[in-house]
Amino acid sequence: MNNMLHVGYIGLGNIGRPSARHLVRDGFQAHVYDVVPDAVEALVSLGATGHDDVASLAGACSHIGICVRDDAQVEAVLYGDSGVFANAGKGTLVAIHSTVTREAVLRWSQEAAAHGMALIDAAISGGAQGAEAGTLCYMVGGAEEDVARARPVFETSADSVIHAGPVGSGLLLKLCNNVITYAEFMAMSEATRLAEAGGLSADLLREVGKSNGVVNESMYQFVSNRNALAAACTEQQMDEIFGPFGRLGEKDLDCALESASDMGVELPSTRRLRDAVLDLFMNRA
Numbered sequence: 104m105n106n107m108l109h110v111g112y113i114g115l116g117n118i119g120r121p122s123a124r125h126l127v128r129d130g131f132q133a134h135v136y137d138v139v140p141d142a143v144e145a146l147v148s149l150g151a152t153g154h155d156d157v158a159s160l161a162g163a164c165s166h167i168g169i170c171v172r173d174d175a176q177v178e179a180v181l182y183g184d185s186g187v188f189a190n191a192g193k194g195t196l197v198a199i200h201s202t203v204t205r206e207a208v209l210r211w212s213q214e215a216a217a218h219g220m221a222l223i224d225a226a227i228s229g230g231a232q233g234a235e236a237g238t239l240c241y242m243v244g245g246a247e248e249d250v251a252r253a254r255p256v257f258e259t260s261a262d263s264v265i266h267a268g269p270v271g272s273g274l275l276l277k278l279c280n281n282v283i284t285y286a287e288f289m290a291m292s293e294a295t296r297l298a299e300a301g302g303l304s305a306d307l308l309r310e311v312g313k314s315n316g317v318v319n320e321s322m323y324q325f326v327s328n329r330n331a332l333a334a335a336c337t338e339q340q341m342d343e344i345f346g347p348f349g350r351l352g353e354k355d356l357d358c359a360l361e362s363a364s365d366m367g368v369e370l371p372s373t374r375r376l377r378d379a380v381l382d383l384f385m386n387r388a
Contacts, residue, residue: 109134110256111164113157113180115142117231118200118239119170125237125259127151136160161190166256168225170200173354174207181211193219198253200227202281202355205271205362208244212270221249224270225257226277238262242280244272278359282373284321285352289376289383291322295330305330333386341385349384353377 108131112123115137123146126133133151137143147153154160157180161167167187169180177199181187187197197215199208199222208224215222223245233239240263243250250266257264267276295305305327312318333341356377363370382388 108132108166108256109164111136111154111160111167112170113137113160113167114170114176114201115139115146116170118227118234119168120146121231121234121237122168122170122239122260123151124149126256129259131256131259134160134164156185157187158185158190161187161195162192164191165194166196166198166253167191168198168200168256170227172201174201174203174358177201177203177207177211181214188214188218188220191218191220195220196249196252197222198225198256199223199274200225202226202277202358203274204358204365205275205278206365208271208274212245221246222270223249223253224272224274225253226274228277228280234260240265242267242273242276244268244270244274244276246270275362278355278362281355282359282370282376285356285376285380285383286372287319287322288325289379289388291318291326292329292383292388295326329384329386338385345384345386346381349381352380352384356380 110126110131111134112119112126113136115123115135120142123133123135127146127150133146134154135143135146135151136154136157143153169177171177171180183189197220199211212222223243226242227239228242229239237260239261241257241261242265243253244267246269254264267273294308298305298308305323308318309323312323329345332344336344356373360370360374360377379388
């Protein structure tokens with residue numbers, strides 16, 4: 104049991120909600136906040152402590168995980184009179200789970216240190232399914248002692264916790280992983296179109312992939328599920344189902360491109376992929 108450690112979780116979406124639930128299950132004193140009150144109440148019914156604002160949660164916890172959409176939302180949580188920096192105690196450990204820019208993480212870490220806190224980046228891979236199953240991969244950047252302190256919290260929802268290096272390293276590893284993932288999806292989409300034009304099925308690509316490792320199961324499932332839905336749905340329905348994932352892809356690749364620019368690295372193919380990723384999810388590419 105970990106009943107002496109008060110852990111806060113801000114952002115109870117597809118990743119945050121099951122991750123907070125695992126904290127409760129494993130005996131942590133879980134504190135939760137989300138802008139959607141029903142999301143908070145669902146966790147309270149399982150034993151978590153709900154909060155009406157960031158300030159009260161920050162004042163109650165020694166570890167705070169933040170899992171919101173983008174840089175702007177993280178900054179809204181961290182800054183201001185009701186933010187984490189103004190209300191958490193000295194020694195608090197803040198973990199950023201959001202996919203954001205590397206520059207922002209480095210800046211937030213410096214700000215945390217100025218307030219007597221520690222901030223690490225702990226990017227997540229595995230999606231909603233992995234969060235539900237407790238099989239996420241955490242890619243973590245931060246000082247050794249801070250990562251060691253956070254590890255028991257992360258392990259409640261993970262089967263892999265990778266310490267990538269200093270602050271910013273975990274987030275950078277996630278951005279690299281995202282570039283590979285979206286490129287794989289695009290390659291599978293175009294290869295399937297070529298195969299089917301010649302009378303071959305995607306199942307044959309899958310069989311070859313089992314032999315040579317080129318096609319993985321997530322690539323196959325993405326294209327198969329998308330194509331099946333596209334055949335049965337209107338453009339509007341496709342936008343409702345796949346549009347949010349495509350726009351998330353745009354945001355994730357924007358983070359990679361902005362971080363690359365800050366580091367003086369050119370990613371021309373990734374820029375082209377970013378411009379096509381919404382069409383990819385909508386079955387237009």
